[in-house]
Each structure stands twice: as C-alpha cells, then as structure tokens.
Amino acid sequence: MNKKYTAEPYRIKMVEPIFETTKEERIELLKNAGYNPFSLASKNVYIDLLTDSGTGSMSQEQWGHMMTADEAYAGSKSFYKLEGVVKNITGYKYFIPAHQGRGAEQIVLPQLVTKKGMYFISNIHFDTTRAHVELAGARAIDCVIDECFNIELDHPFKGNFDLVRLEELILEKGSENIGGIIMTITNNSAGGQPVSFANMKAVKEISHKYGITLLIDGARYAENAFFIKEREEGFKDLSILEISRKTFDLADIFLMSAKKDGLVNMGGIIAIKDDELLYKKCQTYIVPYEGFPTYGGLSGRDMEALAQGLMEALDMRYLRHRVDQIRFLGDMLKEAGVPIQYPIGGHAVFVDCGKMAPHIAYDQFPALSVVNELYLEAGIRGVEIGSLLLGRDPDTHKNLKSPIEFMRLTIPRRLYTYSHLEIVGQAVIEVYKRRNELKGYVFEYESPMLRHFTSTFKPNIKETK
Template sequence: MPDDLTKMAEPYRIKMVEPLRVLSREERIQKIKEAGYNTFLLKSEDVYIDLLTDSGTSSDYQWAGMIMGDEAYAGSRNFIHLYEAVKDIFGYNYMVPTHQGRGAERVLFPLLIKKGQYVIGNMHFDTTKAHIEMAGGTAVNMVIKEAEDTENYHPFKGNFDVERMERFIREKGSENIAFILATVTCNSAGGQPVSMENIKEVKRVADKYGIRFFIDAARFAENAYFIKQREKGYENKSIKEIVREMFSYAEGFTMSAKKDALVNIGGMIAIKDDEDLFRKVQNMVVPLEGFVTYGGLAGRDMEAMARGLEEGLSEDYLHWRINQVKYLGDKLREAGIPIQYPTGGHAVFIDGKKFLSHVPQEQFPSQAICVELYIEAGIRGVEVGALLAGRDPVTGKEILPALDFVRLTIPRRVYTNSHMDVVAEAVKRVYARRDSIKGLRFVYEPPILRHFTARLEPVE
C-alpha cells in the first residue's frame, strides 16, 4: 500500500519558488499582438504557464555540483566526470561537449553528408532538418503510418517503417544515403517512443546496405522507460540496461542535454569506437563551439550535465514524469479534445487540423490555437505543424505535413498537476469557441526556421 500511495504524488519536494505574474485578458491580447501572434516572441515574464519547451530544468544535486565548477580552459575535471558518465551509461568511448543539440548537429552533419545525399529519419525535427539541408542533404521521414492516425493506440508510434525505408534505399542507391537517424523519443510524431525491436531492425537494414546509423538522444531515458513499460522482455530490466542496449546498435549520437540530462544548457556528440570520425569531430568543434574539453560550456555546466545524465535514469522520476503528461492528455481526451494518442514522453500534442477543421492548413490552425491559449489563460504552447514545416527548398511551396500539432510541452519538475488542471480547462474553453477562431497569415517570413521569428496577423 505505501508503494502505491507514493506513486500518487511528485517524487520531490519544492525547495524554492518562483512567483508567476498573471496579466489581465486585455493585457494578454495586447502582448500577443505586439509579438506578431508568435509565442516565441513573447517575454517570459508575460507568460503564466510556459509549455513552449521541456528544455532547461535541474535539481539541487546538479546545482551543488555547479558550485564545484572547474573553469580551466582545457582538461577540466568536470569534463572528465562527464566523459566517465557517458562511457558508463552509453558504453561509448569518445565524447565532445557542445553548447546544445543544434551545436552537435552543426559539427557532425557536414562530416557525414555529401551534397545531394539523403538522411533517413523516423521523423526529423526542425533544427535537425535545417542542419541536414544546410549541409547539402535532404531530410526524409520514414515514420510508420500509424503515427498519422492520432486517435488510435499504438505503443510505439515513433517506429520506422522499415519496409518503406528499405525500398527507398534500393531506389536511391545506398551510396546516396548519408546516414540513418533515429530520434528517441520521436518529437515530431508526438513525443512517441521507438521500440527496441524497431531499433534492431533499423540496425539490420543499415548493416545490410553499409549505411551509418546514429541516434538523436535528447529524450533517451523517456524512450527507455516506454520500452520497459510496453515491450515484452524488458519489464524486469533497469532503465540503464535498456539504454545500454538501445545505444549498442548505433555508432554515435547527438544530444540536446537540456531534455533528459536535466540541464539549463548543454549538448554533446558521442561516438562508440570510430576514432577517425572522433578526430574529425574534434577538429570541427574547436572553431565552431570551443576547445574539445569544453565545447562552448562552462565547467559548471558540464558537471550539471554529468549529474543529470545519472539522475535522469531514476525510475521513480521517470514514472512521475511520464504520468504527468498522461494526466493532462487524459483530461483532454475526456473532454473530447483530439490529441495524439497515446500520450508521449514530454508533451501532449493537440491535433490542430481536427481542433480547427474550418481553418485551412495554409492558415496555420495549430498556431492559431497557440494564440488563443495565450489569450485565454496566459499559457504558452508551440506549433509543430505547417508553420514549423516551412517551404519546400526546391519549389518554394508550403509543406503541409500530415501531422499538424499544438505541442503542450511539460517542463521537468516545474509544474504541479494543479497547473495541468488550469491548462486542461483553458483548452476546453478555447475548444468551446473554436468556430469563431480565424487562421493566420504572414506579415514577415524568415527564409530559414521561420517559426522562431516570423510575425503574423489574423486572416480577416
């Protein structure tokens, strides 16, 4: 009985509080207008509940380590601790830190991609796709079709469609595939996990055609937790054992450590045993990020990352984390709100096309919902749909993805379920008046990663 009871509440206690500012509805209307109807351009102080990202939270254990930061330019003891943590958890022999995940992509991808090659992923995220294209490649998504059916249950909607991927490789020629990248969990598909069986199948195909296989490891621990909960044969394994097996099938990974490593800033590239690639990475890191033993980070940041990698494997923490996301998702489903089901590891993804079925996808229905959530209750979500997808780099036409989401991203150990209740009520209120909501059009459209800085206005 005590064990069951302890799973009902947060596995932490609040040591410090940060007061939240609540603006009036009239003020929120003015603030979102000034921000060009783009939630990225809102000031943090004008947001009540911030669900823009799950990046950047930490613990007292990590902060204690930050006091012990060794700020030496080279050979910091915090780098040594980070290296040892990576080797222990993932089993990889080489690692270089970067300032965050996109720094890792910026360093690694040009070393792997030749102009005109394809990079196959389950479903690439925005910065990943941008860095592939900047390196002269083309990003191709091969997620299973079940991911596009948001209403039906599938335990691993982040899986690759292996048969379709193999057909693509044969059609294009293996020499035209730069590498395969598995994103775990798969953010763009709704924070959906990838099964161990699917990772092994991807590895089999990669080996068959002599193609390199890497992992985007931002949410590696959440993916391992889902494997433990949903995949036969892993229910009695530890999270660390599952992580070790997952990464044994790849030859390297990039990571935004701001997710499952629980840090405010940081990332890395890790390579299993390819010393030649590691030396090339080192040579690229120095001019782009910083010296090879700090990669754009202070010593205190690397210490927090080392401790966060270890802390993020806690099953008690992961249980609460995943179930807080499920708590919000269940409340929305009970109210008839269309979401990606089942809920994933880090966010609840509202199906924007179904929520605002009268708004054409070219008018960014999910972004319009984000705007209305801010007006309704000061909640900042983020669009993962047509606005984020951008334009086809060849034709310039709008890319209209099958999945068009509002991502309500739950920061780690930041909000209680009382906050989730507020979010659920706000979504329900917006849904009740959905027929009156209008789409959006551009006032300013940047050429790359437009969703970060675009300015929009309502379509009259």
C-alpha cells in the same frame, strides 16, 4: 482526479513567483509579438509550455556539484567527470561536449555529407536536425509508420520507422547517397511517441546491410527507455540504464540535446562508438564552432550539472512521475473530447488542431491559431508543431503540408504541479468549446529558415481550404 497519478518524488526547496496578466493586456502583448508566441516575454506568460528544452528545475545535488566545478580552458576535471558518465551510459569510446543539440548537429552532420545529392532518413527529423541536414547540402526524408497519423489508434510505439519504406528509400536513392539514418527517440514530431527496441534493432540490421551510418538523436532517450520497459515484452526486469545501453549499442553515433533528459539548462553531447577518423574530424570542427574539445561551449559548472543530471534522469521514480504528469493532462483533455495524439507520449500532450479547426487551411496554420487563442484565454504558452514548423520545400519553396497540425503542450521537468496542469486543461477545453470561431494567420514577415521562431503574422480575414 479519477485515476491514480504518481505524486512528485521531491520536495520544493525554492520557489519563483509567477504572475497573471489580464485578457486585455494579453491581446495587446500578442499583437506586439507579431502573433508569434516565441516573441512573448516570459514575464507575461503565466504557465509556459513552449518547450521542455532547458526549462526544468535542477536538483540540490546538481547545484552543489556546480560549486566544485573546474573552469580550466583545457583538460578540466569537470570534463573528465562528464566524459566518464557519458561513456558509462552509452558504452561509446569517444565523447565531445557541445553547447546544445543543434551545436552537435552542426559539427557531425556535415562530416557525413561527402558529395552533392545526399539524403538523411529519419523516423521524423525535428526542426533543427532538418535545418542542419539542409545546411550541409543534403535533403531530409521522414519515414515513420502510418499508424503515427491515426491519433485515436492505441499503438504502443507510434514513433517507429516504417521498415519496408526505409529499405525502399535506400534502394531508390542508392545506399551510397544516404549520409545517415537518424533514429529520433522519442519521436517528437510524431507526438512524443516512443520507438520500440525491436524496431531499432531492425533499423540497425538494415543500416548494416547497406553500410549506412546509424545515428541516434536521443534528446529523450531515457523517456524512450521507460516506455520500452513498460510496453515491450522482455524488458520489464531491466533497469533504464540497461535498456539505454542496449539501445546505444545498436548505433554508431549519439547526438543529444542534453537540455531534455540531461536535466540541465544548457548542454549537448556528441558520442561516437568507435570511428576514430570521424572523432578527429569532429574534434577539429568543434574548436572554431563551439570551443575547445574539453569544454565545447560549456562552462565547468554546466558540465558538472550535466554529469549529475544524466544519472538522475535514469531514475524510475522520476520517470514515472514525469510520464504521469503528461498522462494527467492528456487524460483530462481526451475525456473532454479534445482530439489528442494517443497514447499519450513522454514529454508533451499533442492536440490535433487540424481536427479541432478544420475550417483553417494548412498554410494558415491552424495550430498557431489554437496556440494564440490559448494564450489569450489564460496566459498559457504552447507551440505549433505542424505546417509552420515543417517549412517550405528547399527546392520548390512551396509550403509543405504537415500530416498532422499539432499544438504541443510541453511539460518542463520538475517545474509545475498537477494544479498547474489542471489549469492548462481547463483553458484548452474552453478554447475547444469555441473552436469554430478561430481564424487562421498569414505572414507579415517570413524568416528564410526555421521560420516558426522569428516570423511575424497577422490574423487572416478569409479562411478557405
């Protein structure tokens, strides 16, 4: 390594063996999976970078607290412990647990859709958020700055809202037709890019001006706070907790897939600042969809692990190593000429497969092609974040074209070492060398919703733009 990267701030106490398959085996395994990496059995994956959602390692403290959990159906002491931690971090009055982020979205978003023809505006909606917006009868509009789409531009906060466009959209659609503004931090589909505090504050001012609810989709809020501390003037002397509190103070609702910056394998959060009526509506809905309001689909053990994990994720030593692991892999690829989103984000390296394989049309999914080739090369599983994930227009049913066709190489928390990531980098570089040989994919079966999860494909014989 020709740059300094932070060493792991932990010692390894337990290990899980992983195994390699042969190239011949992987060819057959991928074919049997319908050329969809989601359908591969994990035992046949050597290094799994599909997602950082619930795939990390928990600490000895988390495992220890699980042994003291209260599994009472109602009023569990583990709930009250978790509630205290969430309120301490957010400063919000109300808290309801959910089994994961999409469970939280399922409960809250329909409460904000009061009539037909409504919209939600986000810097970029992620897949399940977009799906739940549409299931609630509304439409999702993305409103990120143009700098996001210039992958070579060194901009510190590419996840920011386009503030001019945001206000134009509100005036165009009518403020009464906006169910909410959703601030996604960090901005996953933008390449794991952070959002500045100044931008969030400006969004707050716009939402307040027009009387629109502001939500934070904060699966990676601690990573976002780290980048604010590192890159934004006036924050270097503040702690991650202090920056997070200032961030949450801007919004009305906080939704979280706690499987990311909660450092757990399962969990979600609904936190509401002070809207008692909304809280009571969500409290009613949580019972049939998730569970009783004091467990919301989680066991006492889950809540104990989450209460501890939320605090561990605020530690600067952990966050610096976390970001350095991503930077290590990103620097390796960038130095080899592989086109990646830059600056490197907080949870993954995003490879621009549209630039890597421009001969593959967007509706033949160039990023899926690169993802599959990476698995064939070295048994490494990444994920497509492009036109396949974006899906179809809910009204016209035409394939939507993503501005960038990303392959996301998502690093689970506290799971892999720099040596693992070096192997990943070498494999991506080998695929890059033969990028002109890659072929696109077409559907054999297309799932009607969130199609990237369960659809099946076949290689396309002809590649035409």
